[in-house]
Amino acid sequence: MLMHVEPSHSFDLAAYLGSRRARIDATLESLIALEEPRVLFEAMRYSLLAGGKRLRPILCLAACELSGARAEVALPTACAIEMIHTMSLIHDDLPAMDDADCRRGRLASHKMHGEALAILAGDSLLAHSFEVIARHTSGVPAKRILAVIAELGRAAGPRGLAGGQVEDLTHEGKRCVSVETLEDIHHRKTGALLTASVLSGALLGGADGPTKGRLRRYAERLGLAFQIVDDILDVTSTCEALGKSVGRDASAQKATYPRVLGLAESTRLAEALIADAKDELGCFGERAAPLVALAESTIAAIR
């Protein structure tokens, strides 16, 4: 089964990621120029331009290209997705939630700017993200753009990020958390936006039904694997290496995969999910090389 989906040995993931990141960072920078009130735009830029991996926007651009369009048409949406993701990081770090001090290798927003500005910078990024998609996407039928907005609105809202954070907080400190509950939390907290990133790219690229189905299943598996890896690294890594607070899951008695399944079984599950994700893309051959390589790189950190 796997023979179809091995990435070409000529595919240079590091170079690919570097050039995509540079493109996304430059566009993000231009989309949030410094205006009045300056403190607010500075707070938005502080968190947004802090050098994240840009995994979600890169997935969006790659899915758009795989579906047959130029990556450019998905660039505003890719940047909007990073704004939504950053909003959720800023709000999740607040004292009333995870109370984290460290994010992307810097002080968390509320530690740097105070709570009020952190909340409003998050709100601003969320509102601005939809404006960016609606105003800056060109070369695509308007109906497709509306479908993207509906998808991302859902992924950011109570059925996605916000709902996942509520469930996460609800299950903190509980002794028994089932694998089903854990999967539901992670599906909302990570899977929803990651899947929406891939699907948005597919929609903008004009993917047909079967392609959208394959990309959706790829993204769902990747999203869950990604969160399991994140849980594992919170146990095994350091703040310096990750650029965010670690060990908090255990101290807050968060529902995590290592806690419920153990480290070894969690690692095995992440590997299996990535193999399944790659399998979905077998039929696309070389066109899927970036997405296949991205899936593999997700679990490289725990190998």
Add this chain to the structure above:
Amino acid sequence: MLMHVEPSHSFDLAAYLGSRRARIDATLESLIALEEPRVLFEAMRYSLLAGGKRLRPILCLAACELSGARAEVALPTACAIEMIHTMSLIHDDLPAMDDADCRRGRLASHKMHGEALAILAGDSLLAHSFEVIARHTSGVPAKRILAVIAELGRAAGPRGLAGGQVEDLTHEGKRCVSVETLEDIHHRKTGALLTASVLSGALLGGADGPTKGRLRRYAERLGLAFQIVDDILDVTSTCEALGKSVGRDASAQKATYPRVLGLAESTRLAEALIADAKDELGCFGERAAPLVALAESTIAAIR
């Protein structure tokens, strides 16, 4: 000048508002059914279905009709606007911001549900609002819907609500605030969403350029008058009458019109703005009766 714009004596504003409110409330109720996580959907519904005046959605529907389309096409957008407005109320009331206990005659969201849920209920309403517009608007060209989303994203973001709240907090406790600063704060905090409500209705209704211009100027004047009246009522009214905390502006040394201009001059200014707002609609005759009557009702509370 004013002879063109007096509302018809046959126009029954109370009946009009009652039927519009019922329609909007029923749609809002259906747009946020109770799902998991239940506590989150309950928190969203608690603030959204607390019986607000629904001024912004009613303005949106009225502008759509004045522009020549059925109000129905603007109903999802009208409801989305109320979600955005409610989000800003929930977040503005948080301890890190205005720290208000009372809203729409009930405990503020953070007092009822705790800070984390209040923040996430606000985030959820904001994200959901854009999904609602993109998914539920029908009978309108997709390009117009994108223009509405761009307009509302701007009004909710750093150039609108969020930016206005930042400026408001920045100027708290300052001795000297100029009328220009005050106007800028109010333009963002109230004017931006109110103007976007009217403009969204105009866009969905297919208004031509001159009609959009007149409606925009009407809305800008109405929005400023509305905020001045709000400032005045904070000085002269009670929590029971308003359904929200009063006297907070003075105790927090907020920048307000009564503080900068005095009560008498503030009242005169509000009256003049409403007269100008009505003037803009003179050429539409009877079609503008609801918008004219709405403008008049805004200042009735301070007469």
